[in-house]
Amino acid sequence: MSDDILSVDAVIGRARVAQAAYEAHGSQRRYDLAAQAAGWAIMQPERNRRLAELAVRTTGLGNVADKITKNHRKTLGLLRDIQGVPTWGVLSDDADTGIVEIARPIGVIGAVVPSTNPAATPANNIINALKCGNAIVLSPSPKGAACCEMLLGFIHAEFDKIGEDRDLVQMLPGAGGKAKTQRLLETADLVVVTGSQDNVRRAYESGTPAIGVGAGNVAVIVDETADLAGAARKIALSKTFDNATSCSSENALIVVDAVYDDFLAVLAAEGGAVVPSSEAAGIIDRLWKNGHLNREIIAQDADVTIRELGLSGKVPAGTRLIAVETEGIGPDHPLSGEKLSRVAALYRARDFDHAADLARRILLHQGAGHSVGLHSRDADRSVALGRSLPVCRVIVNQAHCFATGGAFDNGLPFSLSMGCGSWGGNSIDANLHWRHFMQRTRIVRPIPPREPKLEEVFSDYWKEAGK
Known part of the structure; x- marks a missing residue:
């Protein structure tokens, strides 16, 4: 096995350990605090400016003033969207159906992110993942790697303030490459891909549950x-x-x-x-x-x-x-x-x-x-x-x-990843958001039988077509 593959496996391994502890000792307060830490890491004005400047300098795409605006507004809007949203513990208990729904994390999220938004898109994915109890490993484009690394440094600094585990948010080590990204696609619990349609196709073919988004025009x-x-x-x-x-x-x-x-x-x-x-x-x-x-x-x-x-x-x-x-x-x-x-x-x-x-x-x-x-x-x-x-x-x-x-x-x-449904070859037709980063366990209890008579089901059909 190559050193590249081993390095990805090591990152995934650390993420699994961190996520297991995050979930085992989780609470809504803990999940919310971690998500807010990641949000403040990109929104703090001086850090936002540095990220925007680095993004333009290293990718050659866009302009600094607008990237500052994008980093701020996209993150602020997402934090508004998830504020007060329950993503831990019992979500509902319906006496009529006898079903209790419990929020559960997905595990380790693998996120492939583009050079066009090398700070805002990773931040969006990170916040959604943390809000729902997951760890996340990022695979940035080569040109966006430096910006992603700076963002993670800011997030880890905020994590240190609240005693959170840095291994919950990581990126692939060293220079990027298809082999490393492919290993991430194959070994994460869910992969989220924004950008290259080649990466989207590879995600859907990886054997891992995948959310890819379509091309714009x-x-x-x-x-x-x-x-x-x-x-x-x-x-x-x-x-x-x-x-x-x-x-x-x-x-x-x-x-x-x-x-x-x-x-x-x-x-x-x-x-x-x-x-x-x-x-x-x-x-x-x-x-x-x-x-x-x-x-x-x-x-x-x-x-x-x-x-x-x-x-x-x-x-x-x-x-x-x-x-x-x-x-x-x-x-x-x-x-x-x-x-x-x-x-x-x-x-x-x-x-x-x-x-x-x-x-x-x-x-x-x-x-x-x-x-x-x-x-x-x-x-x-x-x-x-x-x-x-x-x-x-x-x-x-x-x-x-x-x-x-x-x-x-x-x-x-608020999102930077737009699902395009079957028309765009995607598994989702909505803006990627927190619901896509969480799954549910259902407790199913017996209730009084609700079996209908045939007349209740077929009366309208019989009137139209006969028996």
């Missing part, structure tokens, strides 16, 4: 009833936040013909520059190199993006995002896929039905199951999209990247 529709200025403002805020590192950033803008020109005018006021379809080929050539997104452009500031796309002097001063007019969708039309940059594809739809069809085709090409955005005053249209498109979320009149992962002004749980 958000399409957002602006219809003829929308508040155009509000829609443009929200789209610009969302698309530019942390330089579009979020899987929930808008990648395609689908605008109904009746308001197309008016919308482009208000988008321009928000720093959105439009590149006509006649010049789209030049953008594609620069944004993709040898079939892969250009690392000099993805998740970069506006000035870098503009320069690398060859748009210097061709777009107005103050340009924050680029919208490229296109009609194509599918493998031969890269603009219809995820761009991880301040670049969005721009489609002109004949009407709302055509817009919905374009969104469907984009999602089926990439991003199925994730989400779609709608800016509209017609409440029926969001329901129509929810009944017909392959998505788990329809985000209405909101800045998409802020809303999809939970917000203080919507009811979704």
Whole structure:
């Protein structure tokens, strides 16, 4: 057995010992305190700033100010969501059914986390795991390893204050690699994977219970009833936040013909520059190199993006995002896929039905199951999209990247990992949250029999079809 495998086994072994003691001597107070310690480790302002600076320096993705905001708000929202939630002991005792439910930890969680959010995503997983009585071992991307290591150092410092076991929160030792990650996937009690779809597939094939989340490629529709200025403002805020590192950033803008020109005018006021379809080929050539997104452009500031796309002097001063007019969708039309940059594809739809069809085709090409955005005053249209498109979320009149992962002004749980259901090849269709880190034992007691007569079950059917 290789040294790499042995080193992973050693980490898992320590985690199992720590988790067993955590559970055996657990209490709601202990679980809550450990989760709060991990939350404060990333939210303490000086530590948050250091994590954000290190993340940008080592990954080259996003910007410091927005990562500070993300680390703070995502963690604060999660702590709000789990505050007062029972995750230890007896959860319920139902006299009618005779069933008592007891909260039980899963054990050792293996979490594979991406370089796009190398502090916020691990923190989210750690807090959820600790809240439910688990230990957790992280496998960060190579570029995110330094940030993950710093985060764990901050968490361990907080653990020392409350006398908690550092081995409850660990990461894979040394330089990352597929062999180590694969061993983690095979030996943990549950694996949670955010990021690379290759890692998601490997998790589902590992033989370990797995939660993987799908790829993003958000399409957002602006219809003829929308508040155009509000829609443009929200789209610009969302698309530019942390330089579009979020899987929930808008990648395609689908605008109904009746308001197309008016919308482009208000988008321009928000720093959105439009590149006509006649010049789209030049953008594609620069944004993709040898079939892969250009690392000099993805998740970069506006000035870098503009320069690398060859748009210097061709777009107005103050340009924050680029919208490229296109009609194509599918493998031969890269603009219809995820761009991880301040670049969005721009489609002109004949009407709302055509817009919905374009969104469907984009999602089926990439991003199925994730989400779609709608800016509209017609409440029926969001329901129509929810009944017909392959998505788990329809985000209405909101800045998409802020809303999809939970917000203080919507009811979704705060998360950085969005399940995409069967459409995205996932085992969950909800935002990853604390319920996914806990299981239940049921005590089943006898109750008076409740066996129905045949007439009670089949009377309606008999009336329709006869006996």
